[in-house]
Amino acid sequence: MKNTILIVLISALLITACKNELDISNPNTPTTANFWKTASDAQLGINAVYSTFHRPGLCRWYFFITVIRSDEGFSSSPNSDIVNNYDAFNITDYNYSSTVNLWQDLYIGINRANQVLDNVPNIAMDDTKKQQLLAEAYFMRGFFYYTLATLWGNVPLQLHTSTSVDKPATSTQEAVFAQVEKDFTTAAAGLPVSYDAANIGRATKGAAYGMLGKTFLQQHKYPQAVTALQWLVTGEGKSNYSLQRDYRNNFLEATENNSESVFEIQYAVNPTDNHDDDTQPGSDNLNYGTSIPPFFAPRPFGFTDGQARRWLVLEFEQERTMGNQRDPRLAASFLYDSTDERGPTFTMVYGRTFVSLGYPSDPGTVPNQNDVYFRKLLNDATMPGEVFHSGNNYRYLRYADILLLYAEALNGAGQTAQAYPWIDMVRARAGLAPLSLIRPDLNQDALLGQLKHERITELAGEGHRWEDLQRWNDLSAQLSARDAGFAHFTKNKDELLPIPQLDRDINPGLSQNNGY
Template identity: 65%
Template sequence: MKKFIIFTILTLPVIFSACKKDLEIDNPNNPTINNFWKTATDAQTGVNSIYSTFHRVGFCRNQFFMTIVRSDEGFSTSPNSTLINNFDVFNVTNYNLWEATTVWYDLYMGINRANQVLDNVPNISMDNTLKAQYLGEAKFLRGFFYYYLATLWGNVPVLLKTSTPTDYPGTTQQADVYAQAEKDFTDAAAALPETYDGANVGRATKGAAYGMLGKCYMQMHDYAKAQQAFDWLINGNGKNIYRLVTNYRDNFVEASENNTESVFEIQNAVNTTDNHDDDTQGNSDNLNYGTSIPPFFAPRPIGFTDGQARRWCVWEFLVEKTNSGGRDPRVDASFLYDSTDVRGPDFSMIYGQSFSSRNYSNVSGDPIAVATTHTVYFRKFLDDAIINYEYFHSGNNYRYLRYADILLLYAEALNAQGQTTQAYAYVDKVRARAGLPTLSTAKPGLSQSQFLAQLKHERVTELCGEGHRWEDLVRWGDLSTALAARDAGFANYQDKYALLPIPQYDRDVNPNLKQNPGW
């Protein structure tokens, strides 16, 4: 059951007067700037509208093509060649590509909603503790959106007030965009509660703010500050709140949402009274509260397979055996492929049918699969645990920030500061859940560079297909044509592809907006 509020899109239309006097009377039931932002309920509605940005198509679907398919862990066999060219093989020709501009516009829509809250809620007479929480949530969400803009586009406008039609903001450099996100997360951490009651589980918490703050510092290679931010979750009050769940797959199925490993989770909900055949059926407000990513990543004929996994990712899981001599259990939670069941394709079930019966061996797949043409599908966002089909408004929550991610980043921050020996313990916590021998036992005495190489492996086996690979490659400085050895698309890679091109639509109307280098 979802333990969260129903999101409401907040619109604040300005009601213009007409020429005739009998049409000059405002409808008192319509929200306007003059009659909204008066009560605590208005404040909550405003904050809820920021969260609802996550259900727009840019974030609930298209950002996964940027963070998964564009990285070396994913690729596309979509019949839509623009997806392949723009996100897979680095042949970008369309600066206004819908799949990219929707993410850009949705992020700025979320920022504008956050700015409305920050501009107006301080003037509302209401409980001060609750007011501080709402403002903290708005700061967190604005920081989250700027984190994504800094990661994907880099040099973008920073808007800190409600937008007006006369705004023509200039470009802010990537480092300063991250700095704004860091400020928002710092302010949010000071204001947000550590936990919520059942009705509000899913809202941003102090731990989420510290986690995102640490991620910002990691991308800027400020490892000491990253360690300090993560420390609240690992050695501060957060250590009594967050812990790894026993069953790794519990992080990816609806039945175990908002568990102890979830630091920040995008709340998705499906209307169970509808027929699951479009985005909005059954919802009186005509909104989609779920995510539409499953049908685009699910194998055919269940889905469209616009995004799928590289076979090399599977091989990473097979490098080591568990303490009992078995296979890393995370592999079957991460992928649907010919051996999701270790016994092989006759036993590996794909939405109620065996892999072999679906004849996927004849599907043209990963050109670097080498030993097999069998394709591999990301599993973590799919609904195969509960149904044998997919729909465009899945209720499966997106666990954006997990405690396991925090532990591995904390180890990376320690190692980067020369504290490699101390970093072992945090990697060992993640490996222990998978039943693997401790790294302290398997590979003691690693040098700083060797430990980082091991961390790169650990992050694949723990986080593959969750949307973090691109930022990892950027942080490590690993984006290059050398990745073509396992992802053919990178043969076309150039330095300019580290950032996406600024949408030309925006540059056409805003002469102050500069294009990213190389574009």
């Protein structure tokens, strides 16, 4: 999909310019009047929906909102806006551009999906292909609304192509999740199990069932979550997925779209190295990379605007493998003074030792003995530094995540004993002893506590921690014991982000979230 889904910014092209009597329309310029006519138009339309992932809100600021805002991350950025909005829960500007970027990108993606859903049914084309493209659009709309529901909660539902006079009312988080359930259910019915090599990266049936399961679980609808996730674990789709033997393969560009990938956001760099992203509608040679790596990389290789909390390292160190080795996922997850267990003299950071970067003689340098950096989104294995156009895919939904979600759903549904095998699969890949052997009699509450540990060690820094804490009702000021930013957390307010004021100014019918 990296090389075959050519990004066409349909939403930008479909805006009809104001005309006067001297204006002459260019018949070759795509407009709503001459587009959506052919099968090619339909394909280009769905491609434009995927291109939304290359906008800065989704390829950069999403990770600040989901990783740095959670208790696993923090910011020491000289930019106080980043610190206040994503670490200290001191949000005073409801139009903060970086957060609004994500909000706008999600609605841009929704509008692109709606254009496909409104127009493709009327195109004369192969019906099987048509149904696939429509299913992809339902999946993508569901994905964007899932993100809005978990981060903003109560948001407007727009289910048809936007017009300049639309002023949709606020829908409750419950209503938004209900629509997400419908979209993923519809998508699952129409999506293929897999694609040929030229179309790898498109949403599959497994991705739809995985997202449907996540949606149910986020609402504590455990039996429904079990049913949805079962398709991937014990049902028809199980033969399509397996855990990678080498955990690190899930975060390297050379091993993208592997057997563990359930839904993977595709990034690539144009041969011309054009740095314009999807916010530049006038460019016909956009860069399709992600710009998050330099923000998470240590100086001098990046900006160090987002870092990991040290308690995460201690979480990994609670347990050794059956061969008395350190959990191999630790080194794959973080760069810090002991990414190499032998210490800073052997730990390599973009081809240089930790010692050569100032440790420990100058504790004021970055990195130093206290610093930990999220590694999974970086390119330290292949590059001497970071750039704004990384081609390393984001594995949004991995099979290991599915297995742990399935175990959590089973446990929540009162089937605690049945949850063990799926936790053990994830632990076995890391070389850890089976939970069923060392802690076989955990009750429902204790197993949930164990799953919280398992999700940290398997998924740290992958953007799921915030929704996990939200789902477990663990977001509170008590987290300040391991993340100082949470000292300012206000219950029944900071679980959600504020609705952008600029949207409320345009649409007075939008309600603000509680506490803002």
